[in-house]
Structures are given as structure tokens and as C-alpha cells.
Amino acid sequence: MDAECGTERGFGNLACTLNCYDREIGFGNLERPITEALKLGERIMIPWLKPGKTAVITGGANGIGLAAARRFMSAGMNVLIADRDEAAMQAAVDALPKGTGALATMLCDVSDPEQVEGLRASAFDRFGAVHCLMNNAGTALGRPEPWEDLATWRRQLDVNLWGIIHGCHAFVPSMLDADGRVAIINTGSKQGITNPPGGYAYNLSKAGVLAYTQSLAHALRQRSDCPISVHLLVPGFTYSNMIARFVPQKPPGAWTTEQVVDHMVESLERGDFCILCPDGDTPPELDRRRIQWNADDIIRNRPALSRWHPDFAAEYEAFIKG
Numbered sequence: 515m516d517a518e519c520g521t522e523r524g525f526g527n528l529a530c531t532l533n534c535y536d537r538e539i540g541f542g543n544l545e546r547p548i549t550e551a552l553k554l555g556e557r558i559m560i561p562w563l564k565p566g567k568t569a570v571i572t573g574g575a576n577g578i579g580l581a582a583a584r585r586f587m588s589a590g591m592n593v594l595i596a597d598r599d600e601a602a603m604q605a606a607v608d609a610l611p612k613g614t615g616a617l618a619t620m621l622c623d624v625s626d627p628e629q630v631e632g633l634r635a636s637a638f639d640r641f642g643a644v645h646c647l648m649n650n651a652g653t654a655l656g657r658p659e660p661w662e663d664l665a666t667w668r669r670q671l672d673v674n675l676w677g678i679i680h681g682c683h684a685f686v687p688s689m690l691d692a693d694g695r696v697a698i699i700n701t702g703s704k705q706g707i708t709n710p711p712g713g714y715a716y717n718l719s720k721a722g723v724l725a726y727t728q729s730l731a732h733a734l735r736q737r738s739d740c741p742i743s744v745h746l747l748v749p750g751f752t753y754s755n756m757i758a759r760f761v762p763q764k765p766p767g768a769w770t771t772e773q774v775v776d777h778m779v780e781s782l783e784r785g786d787f788c789i790l791c792p793d794g795d796t797p798p799e800l801d802r803r804r805i806q807w808n809a810d811d812i813i814r815n816r817p818a819l820s821r822w823h824p825d826f827a828a829e830y831e832a833f834i835k836g
């Protein structure tokens with residue numbers, strides 16, 4: 515279960531955004547540099563969130579991916595849902611309202627690079643272009659100790675981290691030829707930032723997603739006229755299938771998947787790189803302090819994960835209270 519809750523915003527990699535959105539910004543006929551608009555806290559148009567554009571969403575048969583599919587379809591986009599759960603995909607097709615765009619599905623296990631390459635080929639064959647790739651498929655497997663159950667460790671990384679790497683390897687070369695602005699959204703987790711004890715393999719997979727997505731954003735930013743903007747979606751505690759497996763009723767503090775997607779769209783409109791989602795349990799300042807404390811473990815030469823070390827309990831409590 516992805517249990518690290520809370521939010522933070524505003525650590526966006528503006529430079530990538532600048533690279534990718536600079537010519538798209540427009541408020542009416544007014545054309546200004548995006549830097550100016552972002553400084554003023556204004557929103558920018560999301561160039562690809564419109565009728566006729568196409569989104570590919572991995573893990574789109576359930577949860578956050580399904581909510582994104584609904585949102586994109588309501589904007590008139592074509593949506594291709596890729597998932598390994600065939601029954602859930604059929605249920606999604608039945609449940610999604612018919613939009614002006616097309617809805618397609620494809621059985622795909624993101625841990626298999628050949629299947630992901632097949633997904634890319636199908637998407638481009640069917641729609642001619644992909645304007646948003648949402649690498650969202652993820653799973654939370656067991657909670658083995660760091661030295662136990664190699665198969666679970668490997669599978670956790672194969673799906674959550676390699677699935678995203680496979681998606682980018684398959685789609686980025688084609689998306690670089692895009693005619694207009696396009697986006698890649700990789701779904702990470704706060705557990706990949708603060709590494710709370712227990713879900714060690716999951717945390718590692720999501721820490722990898724963070725590092726990989728930062729690298730992707732930077733590497734693409736080096737290219738002149740790069741059409742791709744890169745974003746890291748970091749949901750808070752979200753009541754999806756992943757959580758419902760452990761918690762049969764939605765806890766009041768959990769966000770709905772629709773809230774996450776609403777927040778994602780608002781963050782994209784601001785051009786955020788890191789889309790840190792709030793939830794009902796963790797105020798933004800608490801989240802900021804958790805992240806800060808974790809980074810300070812290295813800077814201050816504290817024991818690993820000192821937030822959970824008894825000798826640091828009082829200091830940590832005082833720190834998060836400010």
C-alpha cells in the first residue's frame with residue numbers, strides 16, 4: 515500500500531516547461547513569454563488536452579489511470595488504455611461515457627519491452643500520433659525485507675520502474691517528431707521520496723521513477739525545440755483498487771482518483787514538473803518537512819531513515835511542528 519500521504523508543490527522544473535510550452539502560451543490574443551506568466555501564477559493552456567489529440571495510459575483500467583482516461587475523454591481526446599487486467603479493461607470500456615474521441619484498449623504488461631513496443635506501434639497505427647503518454651501502471655507487491663524474496667523485489671522493479679523505462683524507450687523517439695507540444699507523465703510516489711520503512715521494494719521502484727523522470731526531463735531539455743514536456747505525478751493517499759485491497763472502505767483522509775486527476779490537470783496548467791498531490795490527512799507543510807527531514811539525513815550525517823529512529827523521535831516531532 516502506498517501510505518506516505520501529503521503534498522507539496524512548486525518545485526517544478528520550469529526550464530523544461532519553458533522549453534516545451536513557450537510557444538503555446540496564449541491568453542486570448544496576448545502572447546507573452548511563459549516565464550512572465552508563471553511568475554504571475556497564471557495558468558497556461560495544456561496544448562494536447564483537446565479534441566482530436568491522443569493519450570496512451572498504462573494501468574488505465576483502474577484507479578488513477580481510469581480517472582485520467584475519463585478526464586481526457588471528456589476533453590474530446592482519443593484514449594488508448596493499456597493494462598494487463600483484461601476484465602478490468604472491459605469494465606472500463608463499459609463504464610466510460612462515450613466521448614467525441616475514440617476509446618481503444620490493449621492488453622499489455624509493461625514489464626515486457628516487446629509488449630510496450632507493440633503498444634507504441636498500435637497507438638501510432640491507429641491514431642497517427644500520441645500527444646500524452648501517461649506511464650501510470652503500478653503495483654504494490656509484498657513487503658519483503660531487503661535481503662528476502664528476490665522474485666518479489668525483481669517483479670516490483672520490473673513493473674513500476676522498468677515499465678516506465680520501457681514506455682519512454684518505446685515512445686520518446688516517435689514523440690520527438692511530434693507536430694506540436696506533447697507530454698509524458700510518469701507516476702511516482704511520495705514513498706520514492708521519503709522511503710518509509712516496510713514497502714522497501716516499492717519505495718525503491720518509485721525512487722527510481724523519480725530519478726529516471728528527472729533525467730528524462732533534463733535530457734530532453736538539452737534538445738532544441740523539444741516538443742515533449744515531462745512531468746512526475748506524485749499522488750498522495752488515493753483510494754484506488756491498490757488501496758481497496760487492504761482497506762475495504764475509503765478512509766476520510768484519502769483522496770478520490772478524480773481529485774488526483776483534477777489536481778494533475780491544474781498542475782499541468784501551471785507547467786509543474788513535479789505534481790505533488792495533497793490528500794485529506796497531510797497538510798502541505800507537513801509534507802514539505804518530511805521531505806526536508808529525509809534530505810537532511812544525508813546533509814547532517816544522521817542515521818539512515820532517522821525519522822523512524824527512536825533517538826530522533828523528539829527532534830523529528832519538534833521539526834515537523836515547526
Ligand SMILES: NC(=O)c1ccc[n+]([C@@H]2O[C@H](COP(=O)([O-])OP(=O)(O)OC[C@H]3O[C@@H](n4cnc5c(N)ncnc54)[C@H](O)[C@@H]3O)[C@@H](O)[C@H]2O)c1
Pocket residue numbers: 516517572573574575576577578579596597598599602622623624625650651652653673677701702703704748749750751752753754755756757
Ligand atoms: N493509490 C495511491 O495511494 C497511490 C499513491 C502513490 C502512487 N500511486 C501510484 O499510482 C499509480 C496508479 O495506481 P492506482 O492507485 O490507481 O492503483 P490501481 O491498482 O487502481 O491501478 C493500477 C493499474 O495498473 C495495472 N497494472 C499493474 N501492473 C501492470 C503491468 N505489469 N502492466 C500493465 N498494467 C499493470 C493494474 O491492472 C491496474 O489497472 C501506480 O503507479 C501507483 O504506484 C498510487
